[in-house]
Amino acid sequence: MKRVSLAGLGAFALIATVSFIGQIPGIANGWHSDTAVAQNIKTQGQIQLRLEVEKQVVAQDRQGKQSQKWEPLKGQAVVRPGDVLRYTLSGENKSDRSVKNLILNQPIPKGMVYVLKSANVPNNAKIIYSIDGGRSFVENPTVKVTLPGGKVETKPAPAIAYTHIRLQIPLLAAKTTVSATYQTQVR
Known part of the structure; x- marks a missing residue:
């Protein structure tokens, strides 16, 4: 399988205890494609990763309807x-064995903003987020905001x-593929 990369922006996927480091598309002009395979040494399983990027194009027909x-x-x-x-x-999963507790991390590229609630993941998967550079992850990130008068609220x-x-x-499972999508917007 191919991995799409864009110069200057990094992506990584953590598979069990083995790290896979690659490039993530973002804002640049040069695209390159090559093969990337991450291997879990413990079970000799192979996980092959692919990252693809599409740009949303909005068109308007003669009647003014947008698509x-x-x-x-x-x-x-x-x-x-x-x-x-x-x-x-x-x-x-290209191996003959199931892989348990697969974790894939994707940074939001610099110059991009995550589109809230845009993630689409398989039913058996869970998506969580980080707002601290990938040090911690939660399902619904919150921040503390100081209101006029000094009261602090969590939002x-x-x-x-x-x-x-x-x-x-x-x-x-062995010989199966899992896919997830999410959107970002260029700042």
């Missing part, structure tokens, strides 16, 4: 402030605070 479609970013891709990108992260974290997305998959 949206997703176009893959290829070659000399250019994104502009306000553009929405959809990432698809796939992990394929949902704003989209701009999100730094990482983590996909937790309790079991990935």
Whole structure:
């Protein structure tokens, strides 16, 4: 399988106890494709990862009706402030054994903002988020806000605070693939 990478921005996936470090698409002009395989040494299982990016294109027909479609970013891709990108992260278990507790981490690229509630994950998976650079993850990140008068309240974290997305998959059967999508917007 191919991994799409974009110069200057990093992505990584943590598989059990083995780290996989790659590049993540974001804001740049050069795309490269090559193969990436992460291997869990403990069980000799192979997880092959793929990250694909599509740009949302909104079109208007002659009657003024708007439609949206997703176009893959290829070659000399250019994104502009306000553009929405959809990432698809796939992990394929190429081994003959099930993989337990698969964890895939994806940083939100610099210059991008996570689109709240845009993650779409398989039924058996859980998605959690980090707002502290990937040090901790929770389902619903919150921040403390000091109100006029000095009172401190806990509020949902704003989209701009999100730094990482983590996909937790309790079991990935042998010879199967799992995929998740999420969106970001160019600042």
